[in-house]
Amino acid sequence: DFAKIDHQRQWRTGFPEVIWSQGKTPSQIIKIMNAMRSHGSPLIMTTRLEPEIADLIALEVPNLRYYPMAKIGAIGQLEQKYQGKISILTAGTADLSVAQEAAITAELCGFEVERLWDVGVAGIHRLLSNRHIIDNADVLIVVAGMEGALPSVVAGMANGPVIAVPTSIGYGTSFGGVAPLLTMLNSCATGIGVVNIDNGFGAAMLAGQILRLANRLKS
Amino acid sequence: DFAKIDHQRQWRTGFPEVIWSQGKTPSQIIKIMNAMRSHGSPLIMTTRLEPEIADLIALEVPNLRYYPMAKIGAIGQLEQKYQGKISILTAGTADLSVAQEAAITAELCGFEVERLWDVGVAGIHRLLSNRHIIDNADVLIVVAGMEGALPSVVAGMANGPVIAVPTSIGYGTSFGGVAPLLTMLNSCATGIGVVNIDNGFGAAMLAGQILRLANRLKS
Amino acid sequence: DFAKIDHQRQWRTGFPEVIWSQGKTPSQIIKIMNAMRSHGSPLIMTTRLEPEIADLIALEVPNLRYYPMAKIGAIGQLEQKYQGKISILTAGTADLSVAQEAAITAELCGFEVERLWDVGVAGIHRLLSNRHIIDNADVLIVVAGMEGALPSVVAGMANGPVIAVPTSIGYGTSFGGVAPLLTMLNSCATGIGVVNIDNGFGAAMLAGQILRLANRLKS
């Protein structure tokens, strides 16, 4: 009763409901997972799952896989395959956790993922020498903290949609990710959609919707 | 010299550079338009153009069309046609100006646009009775001021990407659009990308990139 | 001397003073409880009481009941019964703690409570399929974190006052509950009164005053 699982979500929007672990007790998470399993959900996935909670849950939920950098727990996998891929870039090494949340989510939902880490604008040659990755991208997810300038530069070079993810990496006036968020919202490059701070999951869902649309229009 | 027009932008990103009128003198706008015309640009377009400035410019720039609600000035039109359409919704009547900026931009760039105005959540039946529009949408642009809740509800019903545009419509704690912006960034529905407050233009550019990708993948 | 207990509050406003545990030492809480007991208070209640403090207090204060999800400690119960009920809704599972603070407070003060959890707008069918609860409600308390859109939708459907409670559930740009607070204050639906972030207690007090007024006018 504490949860009304949205079993129709996959039918309605293409992806099943995903359990947000924050603010839920382990026992609530377990009950929701079991309810989804009984319902025959092909993918049961939970985000922002701390390792010690994952261990507790694994005791009661068989076949739980845990991705520590992404802090994702999962059972199963969506089988549907799509044309096109999702290319994920980070500005720095410290942004990896958010980028991996996006990457693992996308892979669990059946998408091909390409990764390019640590190509922030302070050494622009790192990005320029990977220009082919941008040129060949379908959907781009660009993850950056601190000043968050990477999506602007990438969107100015890219021939496709860019999803910008601000991270809480930084200190002082980064204000927990507000600085890169504002940078991304004010970009003078076009073709950028922004998601919440540290929301790698949401970025993957949006990228997935874009590729699903492309595959649907195609057919 | 005051402007380095990005003539390669259409070749690089699919859309030509668009002139942002704010903070430019009429004479600067005219010079940039003339330079683009000499360069053979098929679409010369400027946003946030106040009517009185449009009148001044029209004296010197032949064939300028002016769209008053959208505050767009344009010469020419992109000829390329795309499969798929862009469906644009507003929560209220006062959001029309931003929504029209998105709609006209999209149409000038060659996209088909569907409009649905004033279906905000305070009377949810208005949205539910237009459910077929959401069900048949490809890319959705959802424009809302005040509390900005419409994109959340739409994204929960839609089977495709949603672009959310907060507007500065409201007063008091809407803080010039911050309230709907936060609502959209924190949406518990997925598949939403957010653009800057009142940025109808940017929403159209992102929707365009998504449909261009779909058309490219298709072929 | 560290506290001037407002023993007249029940006589003046219908409800006794309630002890806010935050920022008080256990010994201060115990002394206030004992003073209220000597004064013959039918309900001695304290909010935001952490479990380990509750254990300490229970050693010295007999008959203390503890409600862990609501973090309320109580002795006694108001006996007065009222016509009408308080219907409490949450957008998500993680909002339960705040919702239970409201529910237990209301029940301790003698009101009938109806609960409906996890009907947030991302899956609007969950709300629509519980429409009868809204239709039959007297006073509604709607609790939501993240984007906090639920009160707007509910108030657009409801035929009675709605009390909106923003919660600190969320991350990044939810800013500890500011995002849903702004959503609720800017609602384009009418008939909504807002209380402080996470203030389930205050929502119950307001709902109680509304029903007390109704019962008073009636007679």
Add this chain to the structure above:
Amino acid sequence: DFAKIDHQRQWRTGFPEVIWSQGKTPSQIIKIMNAMRSHGSPLIMTTRLEPEIADLIALEVPNLRYYPMAKIGAIGQLEQKYQGKISILTAGTADLSVAQEAAITAELCGFEVERLWDVGVAGIHRLLSNRHIIDNADVLIVVAGMEGALPSVVAGMANGPVIAVPTSIGYGTSFGGVAPLLTMLNSCATGIGVVNIDNGFGAAMLAGQILRLANRLKS
């Protein structure tokens, strides 16, 4: 098409849709008023209507009454009468415009209104010498700018629900009404619901819902 008038609102929530004039052209307002008239709406009302726009509209819409201090335009009146009254207090003289928006709205909707102006806490004897008004109140609307302390004091004395309306009256750190808003949200008195800054209309709607509930429960 620019507006989907919510003709069911009165049936659903007890009050008809009200036209928010801000951000609408005079011609849009006139068309909505005419549509509502054709639909037989007993009360057609618009808020935040500047006097010069009211004059323009009056040329085309017969029988429009204009309330300059409240900036409300109206045709007709709700006939239903209710037991109980709405008592409206202001802290200062400069808050009158917001208070009158609440008062006129309430009166147009059929409620009895009592007014008490300029009883702010800097001279507490002004409030104390009007204690009988608080003692005899049913629903209280308390309007205050600057530091906005009046609702706290009133709610501590009142035996019924209090609706607090922060105003943008003040300067410097009042931040356009943020200071009194925060005061009202953080009140240590209970039984207070808060509405948006300068939202006299919303306060009246909430007060109306409360009295309607009381009248409904009664019968």
Add this chain to the structure above:
Amino acid sequence: DFAKIDHQRQWRTGFPEVIWSQGKTPSQIIKIMNAMRSHGSPLIMTTRLEPEIADLIALEVPNLRYYPMAKIGAIGQLEQKYQGKISILTAGTADLSVAQEAAITAELCGFEVERLWDVGVAGIHRLLSNRHIIDNADVLIVVAGMEGALPSVVAGMANGPVIAVPTSIGYGTSFGGVAPLLTMLNSCATGIGVVNIDNGFGAAMLAGQILRLANRLKS
């Protein structure tokens, strides 16, 4: 060398330098205390001293007295006596720690202090029944968290200067004391000077300067 103790401060401003413990290592605090002792300072005082640090320091610094509620450590006492007294009020019990920082500071500097705790505006009779304290006060320090309305009411009744101290007591939109700070800065009562959030020490210093001036003018 890490500190240039301002040994002239007492001669210049009437009070010696006081050591702010936050951000200093215990060994730095000890060295500064010893330097002040060698210099013959009659009062060596440190604020914001956590109990465990106080214990460490007491091992090396003889005669250190520790005031746990105020978190002050002190050696010695200023001997000068002044006419007039400092009356300190709090709105709630949870504000005591800040109020005691003010009270102990004032007493160590030679001033007479009167205390009145927990007379917040939610039960205004508590304040009114202590009216004689306000009437007979010289300088008033009023300490309040949450909505911080007490200084406004007191300044409206008092015939002398009021020093307002916002505290970080509260939650949600109290924003760590910003809410009461804004209330105090925007007070429509006059004769109020505001200090930093939780700055009981600064309030006492200002009150002290006021009484010193009065004593100086007198002679």
Add this chain to the structure above:
Amino acid sequence: DFAKIDHQRQWRTGFPEVIWSQGKTPSQIIKIMNAMRSHGSPLIMTTRLEPEIADLIALEVPNLRYYPMAKIGAIGQLEQKYQGKISILTAGTADLSVAQEAAITAELCGFEVERLWDVGVAGIHRLLSNRHIIDNADVLIVVAGMEGALPSVVAGMANGPVIAVPTSIGYGTSFGGVAPLLTMLNSCATGIGVVNIDNGFGAAMLAGQILRLANRLKS
């Protein structure tokens, strides 16, 4: 009825009620002035009075004096004389308007005022060469915009209370006076009380209360 003039204020707090012109209509101001005149008030004073409103009022209210830099209108003068003086400093030339609001208020209330303009910290020798003014001051009012550092330096030199007034002079990150306000609240010098941004009037009222107390204690 729109105003409850606080005729007891002078008896209660030493100074009569002062009319805040902002947000009042000229006719309201005139009526309040006339009511105070009939009541025999020795000083009728209004602040923040724009010159064109002053002209309007002067037509109906005889003997109104207008101080354009201070934007104060006044009739009469308090006759009581006090020992001690109020020394007012500004950091820059642009702060004069606020400083004059303080100076004229103080003089109308019977206090002696000393002025020292444009001694901001960017050229500290300007302050040091006026050291005797600080040394001989009783109460200091220090007015500063931009970074607002002057009160810190002055309070470090002064042997008496300092009232700090932040002004809205500046641009960009001065945020309408927030920058100097924060500077003043966080001062590491002691003995400072802060008032609202641009609140020269409030500073004078506080200075006046301090000197009144000194004169009272004396006798």
Add this chain to the structure above:
Amino acid sequence: DFAKIDHQRQWRTGFPEVIWSQGKTPSQIIKIMNAMRSHGSPLIMTTRLEPEIADLIALEVPNLRYYPMAKIGAIGQLEQKYQGKISILTAGTADLSVAQEAAITAELCGFEVERLWDVGVAGIHRLLSNRHIIDNADVLIVVAGMEGALPSVVAGMANGPVIAVPTSIGYGTSFGGVAPLLTMLNSCATGIGVVNIDNGFGAAMLAGQILRLANRLKS
């Protein structure tokens, strides 16, 4: 008396005091200019001078030159010449006004200036094709509004100090220049010093100090 001109500033810091026109009356500006002229100041300069005020002043102050884009008025010129030059870049055309304030200030103080306009990161090739300008720069001033990413990219390429100037160009979440300010403060490139929003003058002063130091160390 309203101004204490800092005639020693040139001797102390290398540059004379500059008159900030905002918040000063024309007559005050004229008096300060005349005082500086009598004092034999080689350069009398005023910033943020609106054209209509410049016209008024020119009537009374002979030889006043006015630079409309930079909004600077000046008489005279510093004669000293320095080795090295100041290279000024802007991200967009709308940033020109701020950049010209920096350029004219620098030139009036005797520095050589190189200008490069409209090379923002949305078309990075524009910057890359001007790489030689960055490679040959001594001190760089980089001016950018909207997302303000240009200084990060430039500092990553440059072999010398970079002064970053955020501008108020933008809308919505640019918050009057806060977005580019945060970007610049959080830059992951090093060697950047930031000045206030729109402070072209301050950037030139800092660049000037850097080149003066270089010239001093050299000799």
Add this chain to the structure above:
Amino acid sequence: DFAKIDHQRQWRTGFPEVIWSQGKTPSQIIKIMNAMRSHGSPLIMTTRLEPEIADLIALEVPNLRYYPMAKIGAIGQLEQKYQGKISILTAGTADLSVAQEAAITAELCGFEVERLWDVGVAGIHRLLSNRHIIDNADVLIVVAGMEGALPSVVAGMANGPVIAVPTSIGYGTSFGGVAPLLTMLNSCATGIGVVNIDNGFGAAMLAGQILRLANRLKS
């Protein structure tokens, strides 16, 4: 692959890439250090390294020196020597950690450093009696928390560039360093460049670029 070390940075900008420890795992830091060592980097340096992480890393990375107050880990030293020195001042003792981050960084990069601690403006004589240090300075780094007024005063006295570093030292309205940051950005003294809150490292890098330029211009 998690890091693209910018080995060209020293060649491009004069200083090697420095490892920011926050948000990196110890094993990532070790791998980057080893990669830099293999590349022959003369200085391998990491900032914001907590002592317990330093201990872990020292087990695997030989010759790591750890500077606890500055929280810097380093191997090697830049050998190049420069004319001129960097003078570093702090306002208080609690600012030492940030100041030492600047000092150690500068020394590791080959610069001469002069230190002056605890000369904040609350006791201005401390600064004035060290006037020769300011008079003889080349580049100044001024570090201050709380109100952050020191850089304004220093820049008004200094004949060279000033780099201002706000620190998070303070409480309440210092807002983690926002108060001193705003003070520094709004300084009415000129020649100041500001870096992020607590960014001693960035200040040293900027100071280094300034001295490198001076040395380059010289030759």
